[in-house]
Amino acid sequence: MNRPHAEPALDYITAQYGVRSWLLTRDHKRIALLYLASVTAMFVLGGLFAVLIRLELLTPAGDLMQAETYNKVFTMHGIMMVFFFLIPGIPAVLGNFLVPLMVGAKDLAFPRLNLLSWYLYTIAGAFTLYAIVVGGVDTGWTFYTPYSTSWSTSNVIPVAFGIFIAGFSSILTGLNFIVTIHTMRAPGLTWFRLPLFIWAQYATSIIIMLGTPVLAITIVMLGLERGLHIGIFDPALGGDPVLFQHFFWFYSHPAVYIMILPAMGVMSELISTFSRKPVFGYPFVACSSLAIALLGFFVWGHHMFTSSQSVYAGLVFSILSFLVAIPSAVKVFNWTATLYKGSIRFDTPMLYAFGFIGLFTIGGLTGLFLACTGLDIHVHDTYFIVAHFHYIMVGGTIMAYLGGLHFWWPKITGKLYPEGWGRLSALIVFAGFNLTFFPQFVVGYLGMPRRYHAYPPEFQVLNVMSSAGASILGVGYLIPLVYFIWSMRYGRDAAANPWGATGLEWQTTSPPPTENFETVPVVTTHAYDYHAQAARERAAAAGGAGGGGGAA
Amino acid sequence: MWSDLPLWPDQASTSAAQVDALYLFLIGLTIFLTALICGLVTFFAVRYRRRGPGDPVPEAIEGNTRLEILWTVIPFCIVMGLFVWSAALYVHLSRPPDGAMQVNVVGKRWMWKLQHLNGRREINELHVPAGSAVELTLTSEDVIHSFYVPAFRVKADVVPGRYTSMWFRATRPGTYHLFCAEYCGTKHSGMGGSVIVMEPAAFQAWLGGDTGESLVEAGTRLFGELGCATCHVDAAADSPSRGPKLAGLWGSEVTLHGGGTVTADEAYVRESILDPTAKITEGYPGVMPTFRGLMNEEQMLQLIAYVKSRGVAESAPPARKEAAQ
Secondary structure, X not given: OOOOOOOOOOOOOOOOOOHHHHHOOOOHHHHHXXXXXXXXXXXXXXXHHHHHHHHHOOOOOOOOOOHHHHHHHHHHHHHHHHHHHXXXXXXXXXXXXXXXXXXXXXOOOXXXXXXXXXXXXXXXXXXXXXXHHOOOOOOOOOOXXXXXXXXXXXXXXXXXXXXXHHHHHHHHHHHHHHHHHHHOOOOOOOHHHOOHHHHHHHHHHXXXXXXXXXXXXXXXXXXXXXXXXXOOOOHHHOOOHHHHHHHHHHHHHHHHHHHHHHHHHHHHXXXXXXXXXXXXXXXXXXXXXXXXXXXXXXXXHHHOOOOOOOHHHHHHHHHHHHHHHHHHHHHHHHHHHHHOOOOEOOOHXXXXXXXXXXXXXXXXXXXXXXXXXXXXXXXXXXXXXXXXXXXXXXXXXXXXXXXXXXXXXXHHHOEOXXXXXXXXXXXXXXXXXXXXXXXXXXXXXXOOEOOOOOOOHHHHHHHHHHHHHHHHHHHHHHHHHHHHHHHHHHOOEOOOOOOOOOOHHHHOOOOOOOOOOOOOOOXXXXXXXXXXXXXXXXXXXXXXXXXXXXXX | OOOXXXXXXXOOEHHHHHHHHHHHHHHHHHHHHHHHHHHHHHHHXXXXXOOOOOXXXXXXXXXXXXXXXXHHHXXXXXXXXXXXXXXXXXXXXXXXXXXXXXXXXXXXXXXXXXXXXXXXXXXXXEEEEOOOEXXXXXXXXOOOEEEEEHHHOEXXXXXXXXXXXXXXXXXXXXXXXXXXXXXXXXXXXXXXXXXXXXXXXXXXXXXXXXXXXXXXXXXXXXXXXXXHHHOOOOOOOOOOOXXXXXXXXXXXXXXXXXXXXXXXXXXXXXXXXXXXXXXXXXXXXXXXXXXXXXXXXXXXXXXXXXXXXXXXXXXXXXXXXXXXX
């Protein structure tokens, strides 16, 4: 479907050249690419730390590195992955690129703030990297007090400051999305005609706006206690160490939803497109994102069942945690039902989506184990938890992120990635992932605590399995990294709508022009009307009219 | 071969089997639902695969309210059942039975210091008899630790400035892992040891073997050495004393200066020693100096044992008030 243009139209990539044109751009699509580069760099770095962890855990004795080094390595792995990859990942890369396109707008509401958000992210990342170079930090990504404020001798303040700045970057992105979705939707694009990806970004933005300031305040208090010995958390200074956990998880549990909700949004787009059917129960899937966003603020205490909080508090947090599981479960049922009587294709993005369903189901169900107060006592702070949240974060978020990246790659770059390699990588990632993290459930229930540099020998076989799986997973991640870069130069040109998808982003050229649409699209159908899409395709084929431009 | 690849932890306490029962149920549920979802996804994916570009666009199915209500309500019922089951277990694990054998535990980077009631001390080891309930009172001298015995399925964070407790009833003699489960710095993974469950008779022999002062004796000695007895005099009811009497204090409701009451427990006694002006007993002057820095956490626990030994509340609080006037 590669239509020759009358004159070579300028797209957002070829519109301007030079480093300046990128570093001072206000185009949301270019900023998305800047984010893609920096987020990928952080992912690679976080991955390298993971490699070191898995190498150390090959043997029971702590023989590869010093305990202190190991503690810094797992801390930096967590910080890089959580604050610099998982939280910004889907919103700042895919969201930035797609939110204006999907709502039929020229750009985000505040393009300059959008660029500022990337600069803040970069400064935050640079600051954190500086802290690693000068010695690193060993508190764990959770910064529990009083260890982080009164005992650790590592670079707590520089790293915490980096995370503090990164938070503002998130806030600006969230603000931009909320305003854009409210005010810049194309004519006819009512709320219940929005793609579910937009609903997910909207719910995520609400969490970012409400939660991130709490993290910022907590970091300031941490700094005050560590730097000026003002007693807030350390009992030796008259503070309360458990108070920190309340503050920290008040942000960091909702942050889990900042990571997974956008992934669920990607999933809805993938499942619908590759089965050519509207998402089953659209209103429920849309509203469940909001339900998760709001309920997610009231479950933080389930991280603290053993912390000495009262039994009653534990029970309340337990029941609320069970409740928040329901909207997530229903989403999985709805995706499954979407496949029923569909017209299903097995392209790479769909393979990632299938992987997501399997892994997220296991991740979600093992979450029920942890909401069970009496059982959580045993598995809390063991590898069972590590396995559980990797099933959600890696099996869920990263699978969806990669699926989404493959799906929108033709739109983003105007090039096709090699499909065969894509499918292979999806299978390798799925297999490697399970081999890495499934044994961790077992070793966790056996009682191996997390953050252990050395461990009793009877846990070795399971740890070796895990390390072997991690090496397969690493290969699975390297393959797309290579062919994505390769495809930017050598890939075949992509058509405007290679998947036959319905979103507005597919009705403009690949890659889109700087202003996104030649004419403002007008929307007359709901988000996933494949009959209307087929009619458009037939009309285009019959009339031979231009591929870009407005909607039905 | 299976000895190299353990799949199930030792069951060595009465709660272990209860926790495992819930765990097994959840594994069953997980297998069932994962198989159901993955089975349906696989079946639909194969059955409804696109055979060619000419395939018609499938009929749009917007939803099915009845089905959606059904698959919201069923999970709701399942998770509420799980809540009740696990909450009962949680409450059971949180409530030590009366008359449990007491052991004090102090966590310190990176070791566990334990002391039995009769004064017998241990480091990184805990000896307990099979068949008896054991209650641990835990605190930390520095950062947060967590006392974890996987074979018993119990764990409690050990928090500086607070007393936490946990209990278990060991069932099988043997040696089991003791781990620190809350990250506490450089040698976190080395902060472990073992719990040794012994036959009751062997335990009694071990316990009586090498004791010094009992907790109460040590507390009594400290009480004298630190000069506490100067003010906390248990004289006749009509003679004045500068500090509240300790006889019958433990477990009583203390009326506070400025209103309110507080139960005299470990946390209250500890606070009154370290931060005496935080809660002043009604009718007494707030003249007690702080003893912060003059004792470690183990000595604090000994003093608490002493206060406890002075007897549980019998006389009503007004009697102490009268004494002050």
